[in-house]
Amino acid sequence: MTAPIDRIRNFSIIAHIDHGKSTLADRLIQRTGGLTDREMSEQVLDNMDIERERGITIKAQTVRLNYTAKNGESYVLNLMDTPGHVDFAYEVSRSLAACEGALLVVDAAQGVEAQTLANVYQSIEHDHEIVPVINKIDLPAAEPEKVKAEIEDIIGLPADDAVLASAKTGIGIDEILEAIVHRIPPPKGDPNAPLKAMLVDSWYDPYLGVVILVRVIDGALKKGQQVKFMQAGTIHLIDRVGCFRPKIETLDALGPGEIGFITAQIKEVSQTAVGDTITDAKRPTAAPLPGFKEAQPVVFCGLFPVDANDFEKLRESMYKLRLNDASFSFEMETSAALGFGFRCGFLGLLHLEIIQERLSREYDLDLITTAPSVVYNIFMNDGSMKELHNPADMPDPVHIDRIEEPWIDATIYVPDEYLGSILKLCQDRRGIQKNLTYVAGRAQLTYELPLNEVVFDFYDRLKSISRGYASFDYQQIGHREGDLxxxxxxxxxxxxxxxxxxxxxxxxxxxxxxxxxxxxxxxxxxxxxxxxxxxxxxxxxxxxxxxxxxxxxxxxxxxxxxxxxxxxxxxxxxxxxxxxxxxxxxxxxxxxxxxxxxxxxx
The missing domain is CATH 3.30.70.2570 (Elongation factor 4, C-terminal domain)
Known part of the structure; x- marks a missing residue:
């Protein structure tokens, strides 16, 4: 039996890195009885070793919770824990598209940061109801009133009814659950219309094959049903329907507004494009959902095995990694100095580092990484245009008319005392200052910078100059001609x-x-x-x-x-x-x- 649609709440947790999203998710799971105290571990939803060690979320995770409100009504809550880092903004946008509301978590000591803003704007674009939660109020440096004023000044959200909480100690968890039930709207959907479901995410499981995370918009998904993937044009028979609580639980069907998973004996993740529309093969829906933009690699670099005999092992490992990370792309290349290897595309430097670390850890490989570079557009004298991923392949300058490089719009938040050094760093990196404002005693800088200057070591330099207090977020603004x-x-x-x-x-x-x-x-x-x-x-x-x-x-x-x-x-x-x-x-x-x-x- 599927849950009544007016009792479902779909929400995600958005925040800057390290503001306590995963810990809050733990408390919500514990409070609603998703896992017993014995089964609980810290950061339940961060199931990769690397996520736990670094204390960051890389993959968005979903869990279904049952909650009985103070008025005695029982509700089904679908929670999505999203990453906070700019490289994984792609994961965030997919999760937000499957929800009606979001918990905006802000650290009571640090206040609003660059990525808090970026994620909030994404949430507002999806027309979400946003519930501000001021976390870590048990810290000695917490200033909840100041943070409320920041939320109102910087983001423009009313913060009088922001929930004060501490995910670590469990303060305010009941208030958060009540706010979810009463302030986030239920989903809309027609149970009698033809099936229309959105493919939110997919990953490879060695026992089940490809597991597909879906959000049902209209109609119902049942076991044994023949479904069509509209973008891929393929037809599959569903052999399992279920949800995560966070343990896998099988269900008979998923109704409108529900989030769950299906398996259909699919072997390749590449057949399940994120954002695809799933419909009934016999009674299809009229129009597909708008879908998502493809994740575009931003940074490229070569990965070569230190021992040339490991090349086949590296190729195999990359194919396995690709099963669970559709945004990672690679092609073979050779180098006179380093032998055979791969040219790989990543969403950013953290993504590059994570992939490299997973290859060396999970597959026991020793790798050499070439200097990271970005995609240049090279316009030739004959009017044609080439994309250049590898500097070694650059054509003869005699035949080149001009070269364009990608630029970004960067937002930097920094305490006042470090402002001078940060301005100098941006000037040295050929930055163009667009804006400088002060909000609650901190400077908000907007700069246009060439991405080429950022991929090398900009983030590390920024953190060391500001002793870790600066926060940084960026988006691409296209290519511009440069004297390269x-x-x-x-x-x-x-x-x-x-x-x-x-x-x-x-x-x-x-x-x-x-x-x-x-x-x-x-x-x-x-x-x-x-x-x-x-x-x-x-x-x-x-x-x-x-x-x-x-x-x-x-x-x-x-x-x-x-x-x-x-x-x-x-x-x-x-x-x-x-x-x-x-x-x-x-x-x-x-x-x-x-x-x-x-x-x-x-």
Missing amino acids: VKMTILVNSENVDALAMIVHRSQAEARGRHMCERMKDLIPRHLFKIPIQAAIGGRVIARETIAALRKDVTAKCYGGDISRKKKLLEKQKEGKKRMREYGSVQIPQEAFIAALRMGDDK
Whole structure:
């Protein structure tokens, strides 16, 4: 029996990183009896090891709770715990589309942060009822009244009826549940109309195959029903219908307004496009749902195995990871220096780091990551346009008319005392200041920045300059023309393709000098002199030289004529010259790993 539609509440929890979303979800599950005290663990819904260790949510998770309100009525609450980090905003947008309301969690000590804003605006776009919750009121530094004023000033939401809570100690949990029931509207839907359901998420389970998370809009989903995926055009037979409480529970059917999962013996996640409309194969709905934008990779980098024999293992591991992360894309590439590997696309630097860590942890792989780069649009003289993902593939500058790079609109919140250093950082990164306002004693900065300058180490620098107090959020605003050049690194006059990068002409020299200095420390000395050069086209812009190791050939001459010593030294000089012509420089893998380290420690 499906739940009556006026007793269903679908809501998500949105907040900045670390404001207590997952802990609040734990308390709600505990209070409604979703799990017994014995089964509870911290961050129940963060089921990846990496999520627990870093204390971040990567995948949005869903759970169905039964709650009996103070007026005696019983309700079904579908809760979606969403990620807070900007790289996973894609997960947030999908979860919000399946809900009617949201709990906006704000830290009572830190106040409104950059990502709080970004997620709230997404929620407002979906026309949600937003319930503000001021969390962590048990902290000594908590200032709930000040935070209420911030919510009203910055976001423009009335905050007099904000719920004061502490997810850690359980204060205010009952008030939050009552607010969900009374302030968030029930879903709308017609049980007699043809089936229309939205595919919210899908992942691969080794026992069940592909598990599909759905939100039913109209009609009902039943076991044994033949359904059609409108975008993919495929027909499947449903063999299981159920929900998570957070343990799996099978149901007979899902009615309008309900969120649950189905399995249909699908083997490939690629067949289940997120945002697709699921309808009855025999009695289809007239029009599909609008769906979602595809997740576009923003940052690209090469991943190569340290041991060339691990290439097949890496390929297999990537296919397995792709099963559960549709936003991760890759294609094969080769490099003269690093051998066979993959060019991978990510949603941002944290996404890159997480994938890299999952590959090394879950699949026991040692990887080298090349310098991250963004997608450039290259307009050729013949009027055609190419997308450039890998700096090593850049065409000859003679044939290029212009190069465009992606720009972003960045919002930075920072306490006043760090403002000067942050402004300098943005100026150094070719930023254009758009706005500077003060809200509740903190500066709100809006900058336009080239994404190329942000992917390298901007976030780390921002955090270290502000001692961790600055918060940062961005969205892309398209491509703009830039004076960009390809910088290559030559070791002993040979081009090292893995170290090629695209830089702005004004910064090429500094970046080149820095790279040469770093390589000089990393490459061991050989028996001959090794020049390390940074070049743009045929022009060398920076150079360092590694001195040769010298064998003392005159050691065995004691006394005697000086001409004999001279003869031996001349002979050694000739040999070194010949060696330099024919000798190849062995660059150890550790040198690549260190040179390509993300932190560009200038």
